[in-house]
Amino acid sequence: MALAGADVGGTNVVVGLVGEDRRVLARAKQDTPRSVGALVDQVAAMVAGLPERPEALGIGIPGIIHEGRVVQAPNLEGWDRSTDVAGTLADRLGMPVALVNDAQCGLVGEWVAGAGQGARFLFGVWLGTGVGAGMVLDGRPYDGAGGGSGEFGHVVVRPDGARCGCGRRGCVEAYAGRRMMTESVRALAATGRRTRLFEIQEAKGKAQATSGVWAAAVAEGDPVAGEVLAEAVAALGLGVANVWNLLDLERVVIGGGMAGKLGPYLAEGIVAAARPHVVRPIAADQVVAAVLGDDAGIVGASEAVRDPGRLPA
Amino acid sequence: MALAGADVGGTNVVVGLVGEDRRVLARAKQDTPRSVGALVDQVAAMVAGLPERPEALGIGIPGIIHEGRVVQAPNLEGWDRSTDVAGTLADRLGMPVALVNDAQCGLVGEWVAGAGQGARFLFGVWLGTGVGAGMVLDGRPYDGAGGGSGEFGHVVVRPDGARCGCGRRGCVEAYAGRRMMTESVRALAATGRRTRLFEIQEAKGKAQATSGVWAAAVAEGDPVAGEVLAEAVAALGLGVANVWNLLDLERVVIGGGMAGKLGPYLAEGIVAAARPHVVRPIAADQVVAAVLGDDAGIVGASEAVRDPGRLPA
Numbered sequence: 001m002a003l004a005g006a007d008v009g010g011t012n013v014v015v016g017l018v019g020e021d022r023r024v025l026a027r028a029k030q031d032t033p034r035s036v037g038a039l040v041d042q043v044a045a046m047v048a049g050l051p052e053r054p055e056a057l058g059i060g061i062p063g064i065i066h067e068g069r070v071v072q073a074p075n076l077e078g079w080d081r082s083t084d085v086a087g088t089l090a091d092r093l094g095m096p097v098a099l100v101n102d103a104q105c106g107l108v109g110e111w112v113a114g115a116g117q118g119a120r121f122l123f124g125v126w127l128g129t130g131v132g133a134g135m136v137l138d139g140r141p142y143d144g145a146g147g148g149s150g151e152f153g154h155v156v157v158r159p160d161g162a163r164c165g166c167g168r169r170g171c172v173e174a175y176a177g178r179r180m181m182t183e184s185v186r187a188l189a190a191t192g193r194r195t196r197l198f199e200i201q202e203a204k205g206k207a208q209a210t211s212g213v214w215a216a217a218v219a220e221g222d223p224v225a226g227e228v229l230a231e232a233v234a235a236l237g238l239g240v241a242n243v244w245n246l247l248d249l250e251r252v253v254i255g256g257g258m259a260g261k262l263g264p265y266l267a268e269g270i271v272a273a274a275r276p277h278v279v280r281p282i283a284a285d286q287v288v289a290a291v292l293g294d295d296a297g298i299v300g301a302s303e304a305v306r307d308p309g310r311l312p313a
Numbered sequence: 314m315a316l317a318g319a320d321v322g323g324t325n326v327v328v329g330l331v332g333e334d335r336r337v338l339a340r341a342k343q344d345t346p347r348s349v350g351a352l353v354d355q356v357a358a359m360v361a362g363l364p365e366r367p368e369a370l371g372i373g374i375p376g377i378i379h380e381g382r383v384v385q386a387p388n389l390e391g392w393d394r395s396t397d398v399a400g401t402l403a404d405r406l407g408m409p410v411a412l413v414n415d416a417q418c419g420l421v422g423e424w425v426a427g428a429g430q431g432a433r434f435l436f437g438v439w440l441g442t443g444v445g446a447g448m449v450l451d452g453r454p455y456d457g458a459g460g461g462s463g464e465f466g467h468v469v470v471r472p473d474g475a476r477c478g479c480g481r482r483g484c485v486e487a488y489a490g491r492r493m494m495t496e497s498v499r500a501l502a503a504t505g506r507r508t509r510l511f512e513i514q515e516a517k518g519k520a521q522a523t524s525g526v527w528a529a530a531v532a533e534g535d536p537v538a539g540e541v542l543a544e545a546v547a548a549l550g551l552g553v554a555n556v557w558n559l560l561d562l563e564r565v566v567i568g569g570g571m572a573g574k575l576g577p578y579l580a581e582g583i584v585a586a587a588r589p590h591v592v593r594p595i596a597a598d599q600v601v602a603a604v605l606g607d608d609a610g611i612v613g614a615s616e617a618v619r620d621p622g623r624l625p626a
Contacts, residue, residue, distance in 0.1 A: 121458040133559070137450060144561020145434040151558040151592045156551060159471065168590060238469060243559065245464040246446070248457020277481060279464045 003305055004047050004054035005109075007102060007297030008032060008039065008061050010076065010129060015046040016298035017054060022113040024295045026051050035078045040085060044092045056096040057089065058304035060105035060297050062132070066147035068099055098304040102297060103132030103150055104143060106255050106290070109300030111136050114292040119250040123243055124290075125152060125236065127258035127266070128211070130165070131173040137247065141303075153177060157238045175235035178258055182209040184228045195224035215261035233266065237273020240287065245279050255290030263289025316618055317360050317367035318422075320415060320610030321345060321352065321374050323389065323442060328359040329611035330367060335426040337608045339364050348391045353398060357405045369409040370402065371617035373418035373610050375445070379460035381412055411617040414456065415439075415610060416463055419568050419603070420447030421454050422613030427605040432563040436556055437603075438465060438549065440571035440579070441524070443478070444486040450560065454616075466490060470551045488548035491571055495522040497541045508537035528574035546579065550586020553600065558592050568603030576602025 002025060006015045009032060016027035028046050033039050047057055063073025068086050073079045090097040100108075107124030110116040116124070116136070124134040131153030135142040143149050153173035154166055161170030165180060174180050185197050197217045201209045204216075217225040240252055254267050271287040290296055315338060319328045322345060329340035341359050346352050360370055376386025381399050386392045403410040413421075420437030423429040429437070429449070437447040444466030448455040456462050466486035467479055474483030478493060487493050498510050510530045514522045517529075530538040553565055567580050584600040603609055 137455065138453070140451070142450065142560075145563045146561055146593070148593050149559065149561035151561075154558050154590075154592045155555045156590050157469075157472070159551060166592070238472060242468045242555065245467050246462065246556065246559075247455075248459055248462035248464075250458045277467075277469050279467045279479070280459070280461050 001055045002052050003302040004050060004057040005105075005298035005301035005303075006043055006046070006057065006059040007105065007294065007301060008043075008059060008076070009102070010062060013039070013042060013046065014294050014298060015043065015050070016295065016302075017050045017052055018299055018302040022299055022302075024298050027294070027298060029294070032076075036076075036083045036085065040083075040088050040092070044089060047093055054095065056098075056305035057093065058098050058100060058105070058301035059085070059089075060100055060102035060301040061085075062102045062130075064146070064148045065099045065101050065143075070099060071147060096305055100301060100304045101132075101134070101143065101147065101150065102126075103256070104134035104141060105300030105304070106132075106296040107134030107136065107253060107300065108141050108303050109292055109296035109298065110253050110255060110290050111141075111300075112303055113299050114296060115253045115255075115288045115290050116251060121248065121250040122253065123240070123247065123249050123251075124253045124255055125240065125270075126256035127176060127178070127236075127254065128256040129179050130177040131236075132256070135247075152239060152243070155239050155242070157235045157242075172235050172239045176232035178209070178211060178214065181214070181228050181232055184231075185209075185224050188224050188228070193224050196220065196222045197225050211257035211260055211262075214258065218262060218265075229262075230269075233269035234273050236266070237270045237275075238277055240270055241274035241277035241282075244274065244282055245277075248280065250286070252287045253290050254287065255296055259290050260293060314368045315365050316615040317363060317370040318418075318611035318614035318616075319356055319359070319370065319372040320418065320607065320614060321356075321372060321389070322415070323375060326352070326355060326359065327607050327611060328356065328363070329608065329615075330363045330365055331612055331615040335612055335615075337611055340607070340611060342607070345389075349389075349396045349398065353396075353401050353405070357402060360406055367408065369411075369618035370406065371411050371413060371418070371614035372398070372402075373413055373415035373614040374398075375415045375443075377459070377461045378412045378414050378456075383412060384460060409618055413614060413617045414445075414447070414460065414463065416445030416569070417447035417454060417456060418613030418617070419445075419609040420449065420566060420613065421616050422605055422609035422611065423566050423568060423603050424449050424454075424613075425616055426612050427609060428566045428568075428601045428603050429564060434561065434563045435566065436553070436560065436562050436564075437566045437568055438553065438583075439569035440489060440491070440549075440567065441569040442492050443490040444549075445569070448560075465552060465556070468552050468555070470548045470555075485548050485552045489545035491522070491524060491527065494527070494541050494545055497544075498522075498537050501537050501541070506537050509533065509535050510538050524570035524573055524575075527571065531575060531578075542575075543582075546582035547586050549579070550583045550588075551590055553583055554587035554590035554595075557587065557595055558590075561593065563599070565600045566603050567600065568609055572603050573606060 133152035164174035446465035477487035
């Protein structure tokens with residue numbers, strides 16, 4: 001029997017059908033609606049539109065989930081935390097529904113079917129608009145006392161450093177979140193530095209500098225984009241080294257939108273930037289790019305409703 | 314039936330008898346011998362000297378332990394990693410013997426019988442000559458893929474900051490390890506700043522500035538010691554905030570020699586220093602001083618040989 005996995009992002013909602021073998025059999029992608037009511041309708045319709053009726057549905061959400069409820073979802077506009085999304089959808093679809101954090105979903109997807117296979121101690125750095133993280137510790141997905149673990153984006157790597165979107169200073173996300181990186185390019189452009197990032201964005205008809213826009217700018221050697229990316233890699237490397245020292249991991253997976261095209265480049269840069277700071281050596285193949293793309297979130301979300309006895313160990 | 318716990322430090326070896334109720338019924342303390350052979354003899358004699366024959370023995374060691382073997386113990390002079398300490402002692406004493414990391418032992422002791430009771434997500438910062446750490450995650454002691462987790466002392470909080478004993482820069486231990494703190498006082502004294510730290514050390518007849526010497530200097534308001542301690546607290550606060558953001562914990566316990574007299578002062582300072590950097594609020598009673606003193610290590614070590622079904626949950 002198949003399961004469904006959904007990944008609700010700030011821009012898109014992706015829903016997929018996942019087989020027993022953890023492969024995605026079918027998938028659909030739509031714009032994220034503005035209200036939670038419309039989101040429930042849309043996910044229900046997308047699940048109903050899958051080629052086979054799944055047994056259960058797991059949904060990844062960019063926010064803090066605790067005991068099946070959304071505690072905080074700052075990047076979902078119009079989200080009302082009082083709505084019991086899982087309960088409403090379960091009633092509507094007549095199947096079990098579980099909510100989980102999206103970065104954790106992405107890592108779990110890579111763990112069971114992608115770049116994290118075979119590891120029991122795994123850290124996932126998810127790079128998109130912001131910076132999220134997931135963990136598998138001692139063979140179990142870890143989400144902390146209140147579902148709020150993985151705030152790697154707000155680990156401070158530069159005390160008194162750059163201002164972050166969260167209001168604090170020196171967070172990893174202030175350097176490595178795509179939104180903040182784009183702001184940095186804009187600030188450098190305002191000082192007279194020449195960059196093609198915004199021309200590429202316009203040529204691609206995007207409302208913002210997406211991961212694809214960034215990848216294109218880096219690919220053509222845009223010096224300002226390259227400089228900002230190098231700072232991101234340095235911040236990520238230091239952050240990853242600190243997690244490595246603290247948790248004694250086997251592997252780190254770099255995923256999310258920014259890892260789509262830039263993954264191997266980022267993984268290589270992060271290892272190099274982490275090395276000077278690690279107590280135990282970190283090998284080149286211990287920091288790897290995610291391989292499943294959008295499917296990581298789908299597969300990971302579906303794991304939340306899979307018989308827990310079937311987790312890999 | 315009682316168990317035995319031993320805590321092998323760079324200076325002393327402590328062995329205790331621990332009851333079913335996790336209280337220490339008897340204890341002995343001796344200087345740490347120079348060779349691992351002498352250590353085995355001494356621990357065997359100390360265990361034989363306990364008022365009751367224990368069922369099993371757990372030993373905390375300042376080093377990396379993996380699958381019962383010492384992988385690395387940089388602070389134990391003359392230690393030979395090829396010696397199977399646990400196996401040799403088990404043969405000699407005729408009882409099961411397990412090795413565990415000492416900071417982890419201290420935290421586990423506080424978890425089952427002290428300041429960490431009731432928490433399932435717990436971080437322990439152990440302050441002594443260096444800085445160690447222990448973790449209980451989701452109700453289980455955590456030691457990482459290869460027994461090397463908890464290198465909180467070498468988490469970098471000040472990139473390009475002070476030189477650490479490990480050769481790297483800006484580690485927590487470079488600011489908050491007693492050995493490095495004493496070096497900082499010495500360096501400030503060399504610039505003409507007046508401090509009583511070394512006079513107090515001499516008056517107490519100590520070969521180095523012990524935790525007791527430090528506590529006395531702070532108690533009498535020594536400005537140089539106070540300044541160095543304030544920097545230690547700032548570094549610890551930032552480090553703790555980063556761990557808090559990453560792991561979503563319930564409680565942090567401050568233990569080790571430096572926490573003996575200065576524990577509550579350190580706990581209060583660390584909360585205040587962590588606050589500006591945390592994503593989720595950290596309450597004053599979520600960072601607490603250890604309460605068991607030397608007994609934490611004894612009790613925690615004995616847990617390593619207690620029926621695992623008896624762990625608190």
